[in-house]
Amino acid sequence: xxxxxxxxxxxxxxxxxxxxxxxxxxxxxxxxxxxxxxxxxxxxxxxxxxxxxxxxxxxxxxxxxxxxxxxxxxxxxxxxxxxxxxxxxxxxxxxxxxxxxxxxxxxxxxxxxxxxxxxxxxxxxxxxxxxxxxxxxxxxxxxxxxxxxxxxxxxxxxxxxxxxxxxxxxxxxxxxxxxxxxxxxxxxxxxxxxxxxxxxxxxxxxxxxxxxxxxxxxxxxxxxxxxxxxxxxxxxxxxxxxxxxxxxxxxxxxxxxxxxxxxxxxxxxxxxxxxxxxxxxxxxxxxxxxxxxxxxxxxxxxxxxxxxxxxxxxxxxxxxxxxxxxxxxxxxxxxxxxxxxxxxxxxxxxxxxxxxxxxxxxxxxxxxxx
Amino acid sequence: xxxxxxxxxxxxxxxxxxxxxxxxxxxxxxxxxxxxxxxxxxxxxxxxxxxxxxxxxxxxxxxxxxxxxxxxxxxxxxxxxxxxxxxxxxxxxxxxxxxxxxxxxxxxxxxxxxxxxxxxxxxxxxxxxxxxxxxxxxxxxxxxxxxxxxxxxxxxxxxxxxxxxxxxxxxxxxxxxxxxxxxxxxxxxxxxxxxxxxxxxxxxxxxxxxxxxxxxxxxxxxxxxxxxxxxxxxxxxxxxxxxxxxxxxxxxxxxxxxxxxxxxxxxxxxxxxxxxxxxxxxxxxxxxxxxxxxxxxxxxxxxxxxxxxxxxxxxxxxxxxxxxxxxxxxxxxxxxxxxxxxxxxxxxxxxxxxxxxxxxxxxxxxxxxx
Numbered sequence: 001x002x003x004x005x006x007x008x009x010x011x012x013x014x015x016x017x018x019x020x021x022x023x024x025x026x027x028x029x030x031x032x033x034x035x036x037x038x039x040x041x042x043x044x045x046x047x048x049x050x051x052x053x054x055x056x057x058x059x060x061x062x063x064x065x066x067x068x069x070x071x072x073x074x075x076x077x078x079x080x081x082x083x084x085x086x087x088x089x090x091x092x093x094x095x096x097x098x099x100x101x102x103x104x105x106x107x108x109x110x111x112x113x114x115x116x117x118x119x120x121x122x123x124x125x126x127x128x129x130x131x132x133x134x135x136x137x138x139x140x141x142x143x144x145x146x147x148x149x150x151x152x153x154x155x156x157x158x159x160x161x162x163x164x165x166x167x168x169x170x171x172x173x174x175x176x177x178x179x180x181x182x183x184x185x186x187x188x189x190x191x192x193x194x195x196x197x198x199x200x201x202x203x204x205x206x207x208x209x210x211x212x213x214x215x216x217x218x219x220x221x222x223x224x225x226x227x228x229x230x231x232x233x234x235x236x237x238x239x240x241x242x243x244x245x246x247x248x249x250x251x252x253x254x255x256x257x258x259x260x261x262x263x264x265x266x267x268x269x270x271x272x273x274x275x276x277x278x279x280x281x282x283x284x285x286x287x288x289x290x291x292x293x294x295x296x297x298x299x300x301x302x303x304x305x306x307x308x309x310x311x312x313x314x315x316x317x318x319x320x321x322x323x324x325x326x327x328x329x330x331x332x333x334x335x336x337x338x339x340x341x342x343x344x345x346x347x348x349x350x351x352x353x354x355x356x357x358x359x360x361x362x363x364x365x366x367x368x369x370x
Numbered sequence: 371x372x373x374x375x376x377x378x379x380x381x382x383x384x385x386x387x388x389x390x391x392x393x394x395x396x397x398x399x400x401x402x403x404x405x406x407x408x409x410x411x412x413x414x415x416x417x418x419x420x421x422x423x424x425x426x427x428x429x430x431x432x433x434x435x436x437x438x439x440x441x442x443x444x445x446x447x448x449x450x451x452x453x454x455x456x457x458x459x460x461x462x463x464x465x466x467x468x469x470x471x472x473x474x475x476x477x478x479x480x481x482x483x484x485x486x487x488x489x490x491x492x493x494x495x496x497x498x499x500x501x502x503x504x505x506x507x508x509x510x511x512x513x514x515x516x517x518x519x520x521x522x523x524x525x526x527x528x529x530x531x532x533x534x535x536x537x538x539x540x541x542x543x544x545x546x547x548x549x550x551x552x553x554x555x556x557x558x559x560x561x562x563x564x565x566x567x568x569x570x571x572x573x574x575x576x577x578x579x580x581x582x583x584x585x586x587x588x589x590x591x592x593x594x595x596x597x598x599x600x601x602x603x604x605x606x607x608x609x610x611x612x613x614x615x616x617x618x619x620x621x622x623x624x625x626x627x628x629x630x631x632x633x634x635x636x637x638x639x640x641x642x643x644x645x646x647x648x649x650x651x652x653x654x655x656x657x658x659x660x661x662x663x664x665x666x667x668x669x670x671x672x673x674x675x676x677x678x679x680x681x682x683x684x685x686x687x688x689x690x691x692x693x694x695x696x697x698x699x700x701x702x703x704x705x706x707x708x709x710x711x712x713x714x715x716x717x718x719x720x721x722x723x724x725x726x727x728x729x730x731x732x733x734x735x736x737x738x739x740x
């Protein structure tokens with residue numbers, strides 16, 4: 001079981017300055033046709049992108065050949081089995097060899113591609129990623145970072161952990177802060193990210209014990225890092241412009257993420273109801289079509305599709321299981337940006353630097369000198 | 371310090387079938403004028419309501435006398451000092467005697483009023499309520515229940531705990547389920563509430579250990595109770611129509627509540643931006659005014675103003691600190707409904723019945739007979 005399932009010595013796509021993404025075409029709710037449609041959209045928009053597609057070869061070949069010019073930019077890796085949404089991570093680890101998800105991760109593991117993208121089962125994808133890619137030295141718990149529509153200039157805030165792990169202690173939260181800051185810088189172009197720690201109030205005496213400890217750790221680390229620590233933030237600050245990166249444990253982050261999505265959807269549904277209510281309001285909606293479409297676009301969850309796995313020896317992007325072609329394309333775009341910015345190496349360097357700085361501080365404490 | 375600050379033997383307002391609410395007029399962001407305006411709104415709508423107002427007598431007399439017919443329905447209790455938003459609960463406990471908040475709780479404690487309402491500091495209000503009213507026999511942690519706009523016929527779902535305590539173990543979560551079901555029945559008129567436990571997934575193997583245990587406890591209790599237990603729910607289910615009562619710890623609940631409010635506000639702001647964008651869309655907004663107002667009303671946080679403290683020997687309603695007159699009036703309406711339905715006695719009976727049933731089950735276990 002520890003043997004690597006290397007798919008022979010693959011012919012590498014000629015990369016000449018381009019970025020190669022490894023794409024799991026299976027495991028999403030809409031099947032490989034939707035994923036390939038998303039790949040085609042991204043390929044059209046971005047001539048520097050190349051793809052390795054993992055899934056059933058015959059079907060993928062047919063889908064790819066239907067899109068003009070796509071075949072030259074895609075390499076197909078046959079994988080007949082699939083990790084389903086209901087598979088438990090523990091089962092998946094035992095039986096994932098030969099699945100498209102495993103294969104997609106392998107392409108990143110062996111350096112053929114820079115970032116892996118999958119619409120599949122989140123728990124299984126994280127479990128396989130940890131086992132095959134391994135954790136970055138110095139990282140205890142990897143995290144999933146997601147984007148949150150916000151009032152900031154960059155249009156989004158970063159929140160992590162969104163559900164990689166249901167718990168996090170203070171040193172984990174510190175690492176989330178470092179990794180999140182690095183992501184905001186490289187993924188969103190925020191020069192000096194402001195980091196906040198999610199709590200039930202902004203006063204220092206509030207919250208659980210591990211949050212008070214994390215508060216102190218992040219304060220100290222911000223002196224060495226390229227970020228500002230603004231202290232505790234609340235749920236209402238997730239879309240605010242006073243913070244760029246919100247740090248929390250994966251349980252709270254997951255509930256917050258789904259609550260935000262659910263609330264936005266509720267308001268959207270109520271809005272549709274309101275406009276469908278009378279002939280007058282239907283006419284008004286027609287007049288306001290451009291405005292409503294702009295609004296729709298601003299809160300469209302498909303535009304912010306892509307949870308990024310941080311703290312591993314390569315970057316993995318998790319797309320929504322229900323993503324349509326636009327959603328898949330958004331996840332691929334995010335993967336491209338991260339690949340192109342050299343995000344992974346910068347993140348690794350930052351984590352290593354923080355670990356070294358912490359060691360220096362410990363060594364400098366009175367009484368700890370040899 | 372254990373001495374009671376009974377304000378003499380108060381002249382009780384003549385109640386003849388009416389409901390008396392005890393109102394703390396201080397401690398909100400907008401001062402007593404706003405609270406008295408809210409009281410006047412409620413008094414106008416509901417002839418069965420009477421009030422005991424707590425705060426600076428001279429100012430309150432002046433405010434009350436300006437509203438026609440209000441003076442006959444209000445009794446004023448002079449309280450010169452005030453609990454501020456920044457006071458820490460531990461400080462407040464030592465020095466709260468003589469504040470309007472303390473006085474408002476006393477009127478409920480000594481039976482003059484049925485429900486107390488305050489816009490003040492939540493932590494202080496909960497701490498004083500626990501100390502002066504004491505916990506209901508059998509309740510370990512009191513909880514704050516809030517209302518969440520939803521797709522259900524009743525228009526709202528109940529979530530608890532919204533932040534009374536930052537932790538809850540399995541037996542606490544069970545009590546939240548019982549108290550929340552009782553609240554949904556008496557406060558919202560839901561005949562047979564459906565209760566769900568908030569988690570990061572709906573599968574039984576997911577989540578923290580205390581959630582799995584709580585899952586089992588609530589399952590068993592639902593057999594005796596007048597509610598259905600639907601198992602785990604996710605953040606996206608908070609506004610959904612598959613559940614009426616969502617149970618969670620106060621840390622998660624508080625983050626979810628503020629996240630939902632923040633998201634709704636963001637979408638609302640984006641919508642305003644969209645309609646302000648062009649002359650055409652401004653005209654459209656004018657045409658759709660009725661529809662937009664209906665939408666506004668449906669998601670107006672002032673309409674759902676009022677966190678209810680559950681698990682004490684009387685009911686306390688916490689209004690938003692920033693509530694305007696409409697918001698205060700909504701909190702008073704909720705307090706009135708709860709008072710009129712005999713909610714408190716029913717809740718106490720249900721908690722006692724559940725405790726007895728649990729004892730019976732333990733006694734019936736093989737090997738536990740005498």
